[in-house]
Amino acid sequence: MSLPPADLAALFAPFQCGSLALKNRIAMSPMTRWMSPDQYPGADVAAYYRRRAENDVALIITEGTTIDHPVSSYSVRVPAFHGRALDGWRRVVSEVHEAGGRIVPQIWHVGIMRDPRSGEYPNMDLPSASPSGIYKPGGKSVFAPTDRRGLRAIVDSFARAASDARELGFDGVEIHGAHGYIIDQFLWSELNKRTQDDYGGDCVQRTAFAVEVVRAVRTAVGPDFPVILRISQWKQQDYAAKLADGPQLLGDILQPIAEAGVDIFHCSERRYWEPLFADSPMNLAGWTKRLTGRPVITVGSVGLAGPMSVTNIGEQADVVMDLAPLAKRIEAGEFDIVAVGRALLADPAWARKVREGRLDELKPYTREALKSLS
Numbered sequence: 001m002s003l004p005p006a007d008l009a010a011l012f013a014p015f016q017c018g019s020l021a022l023k024n025r026i027a028m029s030p031m032t033r034w035m036s037p038d039q040y041p042g043a044d045v046a047a048y049y050r051r052r053a054e055n056d057v058a059l060i061i062t063e064g065t066t067i068d069h070p071v072s073s074y075s076v077r078v079p080a081f082h083g084r085a086l087d088g089w090r091r092v093v094s095e096v097h098e099a100g101g102r103i104v105p106q107i108w109h110v111g112i113m114r115d116p117r118s119g120e121y122p123n124m125d126l127p128s129a130s131p132s133g134i135y136k137p138g139g140k141s142v143f144a145p146t147d148r149r150g151l152r153a154i155v156d157s158f159a160r161a162a163s164d165a166r167e168l169g170f171d172g173v174e175i176h177g178a179h180g181y182i183i184d185q186f187l188w189s190e191l192n193k194r195t196q197d198d199y200g201g202d203c204v205q206r207t208a209f210a211v212e213v214v215r216a217v218r219t220a221v222g223p224d225f226p227v228i229l230r231i232s233q234w235k236q237q238d239y240a241a242k243l244a245d246g247p248q249l250l251g252d253i254l255q256p257i258a259e260a261g262v263d264i265f266h267c268s269e270r271r272y273w274e275p276l277f278a279d280s281p282m283n284l285a286g287w288t289k290r291l292t293g294r295p296v297i298t299v300g301s302v303g304l305a306g307p308m309s310v311t312n313i314g315e316q317a318d319v320v321m322d323l324a325p326l327a328k329r330i331e332a333g334e335f336d337i338v339a340v341g342r343a344l345l346a347d348p349a350w351a352r353k354v355r356e357g358r359l360d361e362l363k364p365y366t367r368e369a370l371k372s373l374s
Contacts, residue, residue, distance in 0.1 A: 036088075071129050082161065107176065109158070175230070266299065
């Protein structure tokens with residue numbers, strides 16, 4: 001095996017957190033594909049992930065997979081993580097392991113992003129779950145907020161999914177707590193207006209639901225199974241949204257969640273290179289690591305020029321071939337793992353080409369890549 005270019009060596013150093021041992025610092029970012037008819041991940045899904053694993057991606061984080069709660073999903077084409085779909089995921093795990101990779105599922109509940117007024121999803125007659133029934137900032141409640149019993153059912157569903165992940169042979173589990181989905185809806189003051197119980201209130205009180213989910217997952221999988229939590233400041237409903245305006249508030253939010261049982265934080269930004277707060281070059285991952293002491297994954301337009309837009313991804317994003325600044329930040333300890341999204345959609349061999357110094361062969365991202373998602 002050839003050595004990576006010297007200025008990129010930090011990208012290819014091994015990493016270990018508990019039982020999760022990775023051959024390098026490159027992960028595949030979770031990216032929703034809508035290519036699992038009837039919520040079942042077929043042979044094409046297994047092949048899709050295998051191609052990245054056999055091309056030196058150390059950790060595959062699957063697209064969001066919905067837990068067994070009746071209103072967790074907003075599309076019948078998004079893979080489930082329960083029932084017959086587990087047979088499909090068993091094959092995915094096998095394929096990735098045979099290719100030398102490690103893999104964790106991202107378990108997911110979309111909350112009120114399952115717009116009760118539109119969509120094609122399971123159980124369309126049921127109201128969507130949410131902290132306060134509010135779909136977007138400044139909006140009015142669409143329906144009654146989910147009560148304590150309903151929230152307990154969601155927590156239990158997350159725990160069952162995590163237990164199934166361990167049973168299927170996954171190498172850990174990632175909880176989706178970002179991007180305006182249900183856990184993030186509870187953290188975000190714009191959508192969490194609860195006053196009837198202890199799931200609402202100030203920024204620390206709003207962590208109660210996230211803490212319950214993480215604690216239940218940790219109990220379900222035991223102490224030695226890696227638990228990752230994806231977080232973000234931005235939301236699909238508002239790219240400029242913030243959970244915290246400064247380090248003190250961010251620490252106040254993250255500390256109880258970390259103590260509930262998070263091993264690694266996956267910190268989502270639209271542009272990983274942008275500072276989170278004034279007077280420091282550190283991004284969300286860097287601050288999260290400093291404030292919690294936990295290892296972190298950074299993500300956000302890695303390897304490509306231009307940020308991702310959920311609603312308008314653009315026709316093309318050009319390749320960024322100077323990855324040395326990224327590697328230097330790993331070497332400096334700002335973050336531990338780098339998750340790559342669109343660059344790996346466009347080029348399944350992205351990680352191998354980078355390791356071998358074949359940067360001039362990297363493929364740009366195009367809309368055509370999104371259509372095939374091979």
